[in-house]
Amino acid sequence: MAFKGDLEALILAVLSDHALHGYEISKRIRSQSQEVLKYGEGQLYPALHKLEESGFIEAEWMLQDGKPDRKVYSITPNGREELENHRSAWTKFVSGVGGIFASHAVEDVK
Amino acid sequence: MKLNYIDWYLVELRRRLIDSMPLDQESSFILETRNHLESLTEEFVTNGMDQRAAEVAAIERFGTPDKIASDCILGIRRKRERRLIQFAGIMLAIWTTDVVWDGVSNLRGYPFGYTYSLTLAPLIILFGLYSLVLGKLPSRAWYALPATCIVAFGIYSGIRSTFYAPPNTFGAAENYRELHDHYGQLREQHLIASKMEHETAEAWRAMLPAAKDMKSGQTLEIPRIVYQESRHHVAGYDFGQSPTIVDDETRKATFRYMPVEKKLELMGPLTAHDVRSTLLGRIREVQSRGNGREATLIPMQRGLNISVRNRIKTFVSGPLAIYMFIIGPLSLLASFLTSKVRNRIRFREKNLRLA
Numbered sequence: 001m002a003f004k005g006d007l008e009a010l011i012l013a014v015l016s017d018h019a020l021h022g023y024e025i026s027k028r029i030r031s032q033s034q035e036v037l038k039y040g041e042g043q044l045y046p047a048l049h050k051l052e053e054s055g056f057i058e059a060e061w062m063l064q065d066g067k068p069d070r071k072v073y074s075i076t077p078n079g080r081e082e083l084e085n086h087r088s089a090w091t092k093f094v095s096g097v098g099g100i101f102a103s104h105a106v107e108d109v110k
Numbered sequence: 111m112k113l114n115y116i117d118w119y120l121v122e123l124r125r126r127l128i129d130s131m132p133l134d135q136e137s138s139f140i141l142e143t144r145n146h147l148e149s150l151t152e153e154f155v156t157n158g159m160d161q162r163a164a165e166v167a168a169i170e171r172f173g174t175p176d177k178i179a180s181d182c183i184l185g186i187r188r189k190r191e192r193r194l195i196q197f198a199g200i201m202l203a204i205w206t207t208d209v210v211w212d213g214v215s216n217l218r219g220y221p222f223g224y225t226y227s228l229t230l231a232p233l234i235i236l237f238g239l240y241s242l243v244l245g246k247l248p249s250r251a252w253y254a255l256p257a258t259c260i261v262a263f264g265i266y267s268g269i270r271s272t273f274y275a276p277p278n279t280f281g282a283a284e285n286y287r288e289l290h291d292h293y294g295q296l297r298e299q300h301l302i303a304s305k306m307e308h309e310t311a312e313a314w315r316a317m318l319p320a321a322k323d324m325k326s327g328q329t330l331e332i333p334r335i336v337y338q339e340s341r342h343h344v345a346g347y348d349f350g351q352s353p354t355i356v357d358d359e360t361r362k363a364t365f366r367y368m369p370v371e372k373k374l375e376l377m378g379p380l381t382a383h384d385v386r387s388t389l390l391g392r393i394r395e396v397q398s399r400g401n402g403r404e405a406t407l408i409p410m411q412r413g414l415n416i417s418v419r420n421r422i423k424t425f426v427s428g429p430l431a432i433y434m435f436i437i438g439p440l441s442l443l444a445s446f447l448t449s450k451v452r453n454r455i456r457f458r459e460k461n462l463r464l465a
Contacts, residue, residue: 021142021145022142022145022146023145023146023149023150026146040171040172040173040177040178041146041150041171041172041173042143042172042173042177042178042181043173043177043178043181044146045139045142045143045146045178045182046178046181046182046184046185049135049139049182049185050185068141068144068145069141070145071138071141071142071145
């Protein structure tokens with residue numbers, strides 16, 4: 001069973017270190033999750049626009065020599081706060097699920 | 111110029127987004143998509159694919175134009191729904207305040223008042239048209255039903271208040287008796303500005319029945335207070351008869367008798383204009399002698415107020431200030447907080463779901 005995760009949380013996590021454009025964001029999500037998290041890469045952009053409207057990330061167009069301009073996204077202070085909320089909710093979720101799996105595994109062994 | 115697969119993909123994507131997105135947002139998104147697809151293609155070519163196959167693989171990984179476009183449009187629709195809810199919240203707050211305002215201060219048998227007619231009704235009609243024409247009414251979210259009810263009620267109330275004449279509208283009075291009754295009621299309910307005015311009105315009304323029964327050539331003693339306050343009214347007022355002489359010393363008016371039916375026969379049926387202009391003359395008289403308090407009468411005729419200047423002045427000084435600076439911002443704040451709470455609930459629900 002593949003775990004899709006919350007794409008907006010993943011975007012915020014990836015952007016917490018560096019400002020990146022859309023392609024780089026999707027590449028890092030794939031590589032840092034060891035190809036576990038996969039999704040249609042086009043879904044990234046509606047999620048990015050939603051985060052931008054919510055004020056969690058901001059974007060600016062970067063000029064490139066001989067190439068089309070690229071839109072680069074960076075996280076805002078509100079976005080960092082939102083990322084922390086996601087992290088703490090995820091931690092609680094993982095410990096909750098882990099507890100259930102652990103107790104059932106013990107019962108199976110018995 | 112030969113188009114590659116990416117160019118064709120973008121044409122298809124643009125075709126699906128057209129008229130669903132602001133133009134600048136659409137152009138920006140298409141450019142981002144192009145950048146992404148070209149970068150993916152470059153990655154696949156680096157890994158050994160030929161150009162054409164790399165373009166196809168990049169498009170497959172990115173997603174079909176239908177899926178991408180529908181995700182974008184869904185986001186825009188949700189944003190419109192949020193705005194709709196916020197606007198509905200403001201309208202509800204304004205309407206509630208308006209009802210309370212009129213209930214406390216000045217009900218005239220028409221529960222929504224002149225403020226509602228002049229301002230809220232057109233706003234609600236515009237709001238209803240806006241949501242119908244520019245965006246679908248919300249139909250699936252949990253807040254959809256109240257928002258839809260507000261819009262529907264708003265449209266109905268707006269149309270009703272603007273075009274429908276309320277029950278106490280001055281229509282054509284069939285005879286002078288109705289005119290007397292209207293006048294008496296209105297003086298009692300609306301025009302009493304001072305003790306003197308009140309006593310005058312009472313004396314006037316007490317005099318009317320006797321005056322109506324006067325035969326030609328008979329005289330009637332006008333009560334002193336009526337004489338002092340309304341001598342020329344007595345001279346000019348027609349109780350169904352036509353008084354012709356008022357003796358200033360004795361305060362006696364000699365009437366020329368004319369039956370009401372005959373008068374009506376000569377004059378024709380009274381129109382709303384006749385009724386209104388007769389009463390307005392009385393009102394102006396009272397207002398000019400008002401004792402510091404303004405006596406106002408607001409007969410509603412087809413939803414339009416007679417004294418529009420008064421309405422605008424009252425609206426600007428009172429309700430507008432309250433709506434714009436207190437109720438409106440409070441409603442926006444309430445809807446903003448509500449959406450925050452709703453997002454938190456959705457976030458927790460999403461985290462408990464396993465895909």
